[in-house]
Amino acid sequence: MELGDLDLNQLVLFQHLMVERRVSKVADVMGLTQPAVSNSLARLRKLFGDELFIRTPSGMVPTPFAEQLSEPVGYALAMIHSGLNQHAKFDPARIARSMTIGMTDIGEIVFLPRLVERLSREAPGITLSTVRNAAVNLRDDMEAGRVDIAIGLLPQLKAGFFQRRLFRQRYVCLFRQGHRLDRKKLTLADYRAAEHLVVVSAGTGHGKVDELMRRSGIERLVRLTVPHFVGVGHILQATELVATVPERLAQRLAEPFGLSYLPHPAKLPDIAINVFWHAKAHRSPANQWLRGVVCELFADDQVVDPAEAAA
Structure with a gap:
């Protein structure tokens, strides 16, 4: 043909x-x-x-x-x-449109406050929406243009997608202030003896942590299992439970909910949080601007690694 x-x-x-x-x-x-x-x-x-x-x-x-x-x-x-349309200049201050980001409830807690504040100053005509990564077919929706970018630990987004590293972070143990584990160091024996809150976050890579601990023979007394992170602060504040969470989430929850966190006693790998976009949106001025704002606000290192920018 x-x-x-x-x-x-x-x-x-x-x-x-x-x-x-x-x-x-x-x-x-x-x-x-x-x-x-x-x-x-x-x-x-x-x-x-x-x-x-x-x-x-x-x-x-x-x-x-x-x-x-x-x-x-x-x-x-x-x-x-x-x-x-390569000569059409994108002026965020003059654009009136909606944009959608795929992210978990962790992302909504960690990223949205600063991102919304930035958009309200620089792009008042842009309406931002989020979708949970597990609630939609993220790959298809990004390919179709219904979701502009996605942020998080998303191993399912590979072929056909670009990605940019924002930061790496470790997992920590989070609990209420005054908890019997609230001291300078947490041992693996202490961790095993505690009662745990476990979050099963479908559609992300966070579940691999629980799998890794099981393979390592680290047994826990799981008192409560929930499908998302949004209630973690409220639950830990009022109980003796301990949760294994990404450090940046712990940082956001600690002060508002009166919580403390310590380095995890198990040898868990750091995790990479990336921003993803589909190859079809790579040269879109609006998409370039949005992911540029995200990188400026949250990336630890502004230097782009060519290996990470590959589809």
Whole structure:
């Protein structure tokens, strides 16, 4: 197949179908009639020799070939769009739009206060939204442009994504002030003897810590298990429980909730917190600006490691 066999608008329509999964919605987005969308899809099916989308009660489901085609088509369209608009200057003070960040509840606690304050001063017309990494298909939503960037420990975002290291941090033990462990040093025996709060944070790499401790034979008396970190401060403040958490979260919770934290007695690896963006958004002025703000506010080292910037 040659490029001359295709109309660029057909590829745009294909990409809209990948995102919307409904002919009626694509027709609205592109300002076409539903028969026109169906006719264009029929031509694409004939050109590619594949059904591309199968009609189901829940919408148009892409075939394996369409899934395979989606990333290169989306990347090519994004590069064309960026090339055509490369001279358009992005002025955050004059832009009115919404932007979405994928992050955990840890991220909302650690990053959002400073980020929102910065945007209110420099980009008052930008409305910020967050989505929990585990509540959406983050990979698909970033590819489709529904999520602009993601921040956190996200091992599932590899092929097709760029990433930039923000910082490394260790895990610590967090508990209320006056707790019997609230002293200069915490031993592994003390840790084993304590009652624990465990957070099962789906969709992130934090669960590997519990797995590593199990493999190392570190047994704990788990008194409470919760699915997120947002209630940790309230729970520890009023109980004798101990939680293993990332250090920056401990720093944010310690003063407001009257908590203390100590280095973890187990040999746990440091974790890397990165900002991620899809390759299709790499040259987007708005995306470049947002991730630049994030790096300026939170990156420990402003020097970009080329190995970390690779997709």
